[in-house]
Amino acid sequence: MTRYFFLFLLLLSTAALADDGSRLWLNYDLIKDAKQRESYAPFTKFIAVSSDNQTLKIATEELQTGLQGLLGKKVTILKTATSTGGILLNVNQNAPSSANISNEGYEIYAEKGNIVISSKSETGVLYGAFELLRAIQMGKSLAKLSITSSPKVKIRMLNHWDNANGTVERGYAGSSMWKWNELPHRIDPRYVMYARANASIGINATSINNVNASSRFLTAEYLEKIKAVADVLRPYGIKVFISVNFRSPRTLGGLKTSDPLDPEVRKWWNDKTKEIHQYIPDFGGYLVKANSEGEPGPQDYGRTHADGANMLAEAMRPFSGIVIWRAFVYNADPNGDRFKEGYAQFKPLDGTFDPKVIVQVKNGPIDFMPREPFHPMFGAFPKTTLGMEFQITQEYLGQSTHLTYLAPMFKECLDTDTYAKGQGSTVAKVIDGSLYNAQYSLMAGVANTGSDVNWCGHPFNQSNWYAFGRLAWDHTLSSEQIASEWIRMTLTQTKQTEQKISDMMLKSHPIYVSYTYPLGTSHMMGESHHYGPEPWLAKSARPDWTSVYYHRADSIGLGFDRTGKLSNALQLYSPEVQQKWGNPEQCPLDYLLWFHHVPWSKKLSTGRSLWDELCVRYYDGPVQVGNLQKTWESLKANVDPEIFENVKGRLKIQEKEALWWRDACVLYFGEYSKMPLPKPLTPPQRTLNEVKKLVEIYHLR
Numbered sequence: 001m002t003r004y005f006f007l008f009l010l011l012l013s014t015a016a017l018a019d020d021g022s023r024l025w026l027n028y029d030l031i032k033d034a035k036q037r038e039s040y041a042p043f044t045k046f047i048a049v050s051s052d053n054q055t056l057k058i059a060t061e062e063l064q065t066g067l068q069g070l071l072g073k074k075v076t077i078l079k080t081a082t083s084t085g086g087i088l089l090n091v092n093q094n095a096p097s098s099a100n101i102s103n104e105g106y107e108i109y110a111e112k113g114n115i116v117i118s119s120k121s122e123t124g125v126l127y128g129a130f131e132l133l134r135a136i137q138m139g140k141s142l143a144k145l146s147i148t149s150s151p152k153v154k155i156r157m158l159n160h161w162d163n164a165n166g167t168v169e170r171g172y173a174g175s176s177m178w179k180w181n182e183l184p185h186r187i188d189p190r191y192v193m194y195a196r197a198n199a200s201i202g203i204n205a206t207s208i209n210n211v212n213a214s215s216r217f218l219t220a221e222y223l224e225k226i227k228a229v230a231d232v233l234r235p236y237g238i239k240v241f242i243s244v245n246f247r248s249p250r251t252l253g254g255l256k257t258s259d260p261l262d263p264e265v266r267k268w269w270n271d272k273t274k275e276i277h278q279y280i281p282d283f284g285g286y287l288v289k290a291n292s293e294g295e296p297g298p299q300d301y302g303r304t305h306a307d308g309a310n311m312l313a314e315a316m317r318p319f320s321g322i323v324i325w326r327a328f329v330y331n332a333d334p335n336g337d338r339f340k341e342g343y344a345q346f347k348p349l350d351g352t353f354d355p356k357v358i359v360q361v362k363n364g365p366i367d368f369m370p371r372e373p374f375h376p377m378f379g380a381f382p383k384t385t386l387g388m389e390f391q392i393t394q395e396y397l398g399q400s401t402h403l404t405y406l407a408p409m410f411k412e413c414l415d416t417d418t419y420a421k422g423q424g425s426t427v428a429k430v431i432d433g434s435l436y437n438a439q440y441s442l443m444a445g446v447a448n449t450g451s452d453v454n455w456c457g458h459p460f461n462q463s464n465w466y467a468f469g470r471l472a473w474d475h476t477l478s479s480e481q482i483a484s485e486w487i488r489m490t491l492t493q494t495k496q497t498e499q500k501i502s503d504m505m506l507k508s509h510p511i512y513v514s515y516t517y518p519l520g521t522s523h524m525m526g527e528s529h530h531y532g533p534e535p536w537l538a539k540s541a542r543p544d545w546t547s548v549y550y551h552r553a554d555s556i557g558l559g560f561d562r563t564g565k566l567s568n569a570l571q572l573y574s575p576e577v578q579q580k581w582g583n584p585e586q587c588p589l590d591y592l593l594w595f596h597h598v599p600w601s602k603k604l605s606t607g608r609s610l611w612d613e614l615c616v617r618y619y620d621g622p623v624q625v626g627n628l629q630k631t632w633e634s635l636k637a638n639v640d641p642e643i644f645e646n647v648k649g650r651l652k653i654q655e656k657e658a659l660w661w662r663d664a665c666v667l668y669f670g671e672y673s674k675m676p677l678p679k680p681l682t683p684p685q686r687t688l689n690e691v692k693k694l695v696e697i698y699h700l701r
C-alpha cells in the first residue's frame with residue numbers, strides 16, 4: 001500500500017513538473033524563494049475594486065490567480081479596502097500625474113501601505129495588473145514601487161493569416177486557433193487564454209483572417225462568428241479587424257463591378273460597414289491587401305490605392321474604425337527592382353489618403369528577409385500615416401525548427417535613422433506618430449499562433465509574440481530586458497539559468513543570419529515553401545520569385561548593385577543614409593550585398609576577401625548552433641523536462657539544417673568564385689547535386 005502511495009506521489013510530482021507550454025508566459029509558478037514570497041505578503045492581503053465592470057473583474061481575477069500561483073496563497077477580493085496592505089484598483093480620470101499618461105496607460109505606486117494601480121480606463125488598470133504581476137516575477141520590491149507607463153503606439157495589432165478552412169498561411173504551429181465550424185455556438189477556452197496573453201503585453205487589436213482574404217468573412221454567417229470572438233476579446237481591450245477581399249461587391253453583392261468610384265460599389269461598402277457594426281459596435285476596421293500577388297484591387301479598374309482606401313474610409317466615417325491598407329505590392333518586371341515597387345506605387349499618393357487610412361508597410365522593402373534595410377517608405381511619407389508590419393511567424397527565419405529570437409531584428413529596424421527630418425528621425429518615431437504628429441499609429445505583427453498545444457510550435461517562438469507586444473507598447477525596451485522577462489515568466493526563476501538562456505536568445509538571430517543570409521544576401525530559400533536553401537533557383541512564375549534575381553552571382557562577384565548601375569534604389573533613402581550605405585568601403589557588412597555587387601576577391605574591412613568572409617560565416621553558423629546545443633544541454637537539470645526535450649530535438653534539427661544551408665550556399669557560390677575554401681575550413685562532404693536532391697525530397701513531402 002505504502003509503495004503504491006509513494007508511486008502515486010512520484011507520478012503527481014512528475015506531472016506537476018511537465019510543462020506543455022500551453023500557459024505561455026502566464027504560468028505563475030510558485031516563487032521558490034520563501035523570503036521573496038514573504039516580502040510581498042504585506043502588500044497582498046486583499047485586492048480592492050469597487051466596480052462591477054467586466055474588465056476590472058478580469059484584472060482582479062488575474063491578480064488573484066497570479067498571486068495564488070506565485071505566492072501560494074488565496075488573496076481575498078473586497079469592494080472597499082477595510083485595512084491597509086492590499087492592492088487597490090482605481091479608474092481615475094484625475095489621478096495626480098495622469099496628464100502624462102494616455103487613456104490606456106497606468107500608474108502603479110505604493111501609498112499608505114497599499115499598492116495602487118490607477119488608470120483613466122479599465123483596460124489601463126488591466127494592463128497595470130499584468131505589469132504588477134510581471135514586477136513580482138522579476139523580483140522587484142513593492143515597498144517603493146513607482147511605475148508610470150503609456151503605450152507609445154496606439155494600435156498594437158496581431159495579423160492572423162488564418163483561412164476559413166482552418167489552415168494558416170505561413171503558420172508553423174498546427175492549424176488555425178479559430179474554430180470557424182464551431183463558432184458562434186462553442187467558445188473554445190483558448191480564445192480567453194489568447195485574450196489574456198495579448199492583454200498581458202498590451203496588444204489591443206487583432207485581424208482574424210488572412211490578408212489573402214475570402215469574401216466569406218463578410219457574410220452574415222461569418223459576422224455572427226466574428227461577433228462571438230469579438231465579444232470574448234472586448235473586455236480584454238482587444239478590437240477585432242477583418243481582412244477584406246476588394247472584389248466582395250461583385251462576389252458577394254452580385255454587382256457588376258468593384259470599381260471604388262462606382263456609386264453602387266460605394267453604397268455596398270457603406271451598407272456592409274453598417275451591417276458589421278450591428279454585430280460588432282466597436283469594430284476595429286478593415287485590413288486590405290490589394291493588387292498584390294494576384295489579389296484584386298482598385299488598379300483592376302484603373303484606380304489608385306488611395307481611391308480604394310478612401311472609399312473604405314468613407315464607409316467607416318460614421319464609426320470609430322479605420323482602414324489599414326498594405327503597401328506590399330510589386331509588379332513582375334524582369335528589368336525592374338522589386339526593392340523600389342512599394343515606394344514607386346505609393347509615393348505619388350502621399351497626401352491623398354483619407355485621415356482614417358493607415359498605410360501598413362513591411363519592415364523591409366522585399367519581404368521579411370532575415371535581415372533587411374528599413375523600407376525606404378518610412379523616410380519619405382510626411383503626409384501619410386504609416387504603420388509597421390513585422391512578421392512574428394518565422395516564414396524565412398527557420399519556421400518552427402530554428403531558435404531565432406526576433407527582438408534584436410525588430411529593434412534594428414525601429415532604431416535606424418531615416419533622417420527624414422534630420423538626425424534622430426528613427427523608424428520608430430515615424431511609426432509611433434511622433435515625427436509627424438499623426439492622429440493614429442500602428443505596429444502590426446503577423447501572428448505565429450496555431451492549434452499546437454504550446455501555441456507557437458518551437459517553445460522559443462513564444463518569445464517572439466511576447467517581444468512583439470512589448471515593443472509595440474514601448475519600442476525603447478531593450479532586447480535583453482524583454483528576453484529576461486520572458487525567460488523568468490516562462491522558463492526559470494534562477495538568475496544563472498536565465499542568463500544562459502538569454503545569451504542563447506540574443507545570439508540566435510546573428511547565428512541564423514550567418515548560415516543563411518550573411519553579408520546582406522537575401523531571398524535564396526526553397527521555392528514557395530520558403531524552407532531551406534535554394535540559391536540556384538533560376539526559373540519561377542515570376543523573375544522576382546527566383547533566387548538568382550536577388551544574389552546576382554557571376555564570375556566577378558556577388559550582390560545586387562543598387563547604387564545606380566543596375567538599380568538606383570539607394571536613392572530612395574535620404575542623402576545621409578545614401579552616404580552610409582552607398583560606398584562599398586564603408587557600408588556595414590550586414591547590408592553590403594543588399595546594395596553592392598562586390599568582387600569575390602575584394603578585401604573587406606575584416607581583412608578577408610568577400611569569398612573568404614562568406615565561407616567563414618557559413619561555416620561559423622553551424623558551429624554556433626553546436627554551442628547553443630551545448631549550453632542547452634548544460635541546463636537539463638534547470639528547466640522543465642518536457643520543454644528541455646522539445647528544444648533539444650529542435651536544436652538537433654537546426655544543426656542539421658544549418659549544415660544544409662552552409663553546404664548548399666558554399667558549393668553553389670563556389671562554382672562562381674572558383675576560389676578554394678579559406679584555411680582551415682574543409683570542403684563539404686557532399687556534392688552540390690546531392691544537396692540539390694535534399695530540396696527535391698522536401699518538395700515531395
Ligand code: GCV
Pocket residue numbers: 161169170211212289292293328367395
Ligand atoms: C499573405 C509573402 C508570403 C505570402 C504572404 C505575402 C503577404 O509573399 O509568402 O504568403 O501572403 O507575403 O505578405 O501578403
